[in-house]
Amino acid sequence: MSGAAQVTKRAKYKISVKDPGTPGALRMNDQKLMFMPDNRNSGAKLVVEFKSIQGHKYTKEGSNKPPLINLANAQGGSYIFEFDSYADLHVCRDFVSKVLEKSKETPNAALEKSAVKLPDEQLSEEEMQLRIKLLQENSELQKLHRQFVGGNILTEAEFWAARKKLLDIDPSKKSKQRVGFKSAMISDIRPATDGRTNKVTFSLTPEIILQIFAEKPAVHRAFLNFVPNKMTEMEFWTKYCRAEYLSRTKNYHAVVAEAAEDEELAVFLKEDDILANEVRKKIRRVDPTLDMEADEGDDYTHLPDHGIFRDGTKESNELQSEHYRRTLLQDLNRHAAVVLEGRTIDVEREDSTRALAEALARSKRGNEGADNNANEERLDRTPRVAEIEDLQAPHCLPLAPLSIKDAREYFDSQQANTLKASRDSQASMKCSLSRQEAYGSVRDAISEIKDMGLSDPIVNPEVALKVYSGLTHNISSIKYHLGKNPRETVLDRLPSATKEKLLYHWMSIQELLKHFWSSYPITTPYLYSKVNRLKDALSNIYPQLEVYFWPEFTAFA
């Protein structure tokens, strides 16, 4: 619908809704709309710029009214056109809305668009959009952009060249942070029981399924093996839920019986052997040089009498069916371990449960390889690190004995250097008197005091007052407060308007200096002209700073 640059339709121009209207032709293009009445002499010719149109209203198709469009202009007047059919109305209405939209965004983006367009740089539409968006979001950036690019000190390309990182961000490519597993054990699914029909309903979401797979690797393995070969997914979950339900009942014997019957069910009820293997491996991998107490006995999951069983009983009666019991502690620990490991796959991305299971298997395999290497390294390192100090040979580092010379010969040598040094040392005031005169003048001064006594007053009161107030001012000034309060800075003690100006100047100076120094070494005339532009801009800032800040700074000095 947006292809038309111009629309021409037959319409009647009405001053108000009741007006019968002047028939004629309505022509609209990007800038304006024109209405030519059939009767050239009726004087209802109309040319309206779209700029002055504020809004448009139209009658709905389903209503009994004739197809009208009402364009409101800025002054409050309106132009009403009646069309022959609703189709015409729709065409005109779409065109008008399109033009109005375009004209709305022009005032905002005009500045940036005109600045952004470059003759010598091919920018794609989306890059321009990105730049405009960045400028709109970051007001500091916009100020800098307006000052430098608008003031013709920097070109657009140079301005953005320093900010490649901002432009490079493609939002879709940014890796999203994944939400981790819930701390609550949602894999511990509770069914909804229906008291009337004796049905028990389990609901499984992909999230819950992922957690089940992560926490119970035996179930995961069973899923990969059984589905879709031996049973469908629905059957698999039915069996799983049945196993869960059974293990929660207090009827332990039913559990055993069912497990004996149904092989697959037994998988769910048995102890998770993958987990058991992993735990054993972890215990063996403990570095004995670090933890002397770790040994096989720490494999607590295989200890009898460990923890509370899931069905609430505490004692274990039969030993051989230990396999079918799980303890609460085991489940909790396993859940905690899985949550802390973090999530490696996204639930939303996987379409089916099968794909989910495979993705999880892949990520696990990846981790295993790394673990093996780390283990080998550790085994290598252990004999090296575990030194027994008593059996080592004594360390004899090659040390040279210090020889501190007699200090006198150093101080004596200074005498020889004195003459030479006194020639080299810097002093600007020269003494024009000879030795005798100098000593004589001092002696005269002493005798003068002896005769005259101390002067009265010793210090002129005005001078004393000046000194005193200068000292107090100095003490209470900014120099004293620096460093006292770590959170208070020099900037905070300035009035906020001054602080804003100062920060603004600082920002622009940073920008200019960045571009200035990046242009060195100057190899092309373009760089030369750029450097000159920057130098002029920098030298313009000095007088500005002086004008604004000198009075304030002298107050603090």
Next chain:
Amino acid sequence: MASAPSKLYSDDVSLVVVLLDTNPFFWSSSSLSFSQFLTHVLAFLNAILTLNQLNQVVVIATGYNSCDYVYDSSSTGNQSVGNGRMPSLCATLLQNLEEFMNKDEQLGKQEPEGRIACSLLSGSLSMALCYIQRVFRSGLLHPQPRILCLQGSPDGPEQYVAIMNAIFSAQRSMVPIDSCYLGAQNSAFLQQASYITGGVHHKPQQLDGLFQYLLTIFGTDLHSRNFLQLPKPVGVDFRASCFCHKNTIDMGYICSVCLSIYCKHLKKCSTCGSVFGQAQTQSDEPSATNRKRKTTDA
């Protein structure tokens, strides 16, 4: 009445050792004349003695060729000299000062080389510290000593080591060194001295109000300084002079064993005799600041 002496000693008894710069070459070319200077100082010393009955003042003259004690308020040999127009403090001090200047003139033979020669600050600092040590060993009840340095002559780089040693020993004995610099430039030594020992350094802007400066800043005893805010300098000039030529340098080479400072690369430290390794770049200008490089053929 055995406890009476302890009652007399309160926190704010001070012993002020004043190091007076009497370098004639400086005073003859200074805007403040020596007589005016002496006026201010004498009045200040009087003021200190009136602040507390037990306060003591010792004045050491820092001359061009020598240093000597010029006045000690605790010595009993202060007879009233002169015509009684001024307190005996002033009369004694002036008398001794005159004698000291005569002796000092006799000691020196050569003319100064052009710019203002420096006075022997290191000597007077050492004498002050020795006196203070004696006071420390005199018993449990003694005033709190501090050193006030009234200096106008510029720093003598050849005295760097001696002055630094004195400063460190003052720091060790917890004796603050206050300094008032009356010359034209800045004195790096005095700034460092006050900074390291916890004293106050000030360079008065108006020399004819010197008495006011002295009384406001340097008159208070150490105990009261905890409650007062005295002017602090913004920065301290930490430049050192090299041990080989006695030039003031900003960057140089340091022996990693004894921390002696040199302005150019040496093969062997002249203070402790450590042999340095080969430099990796054979350059003559002192570009590196630390010679702790490993040898290339180790």
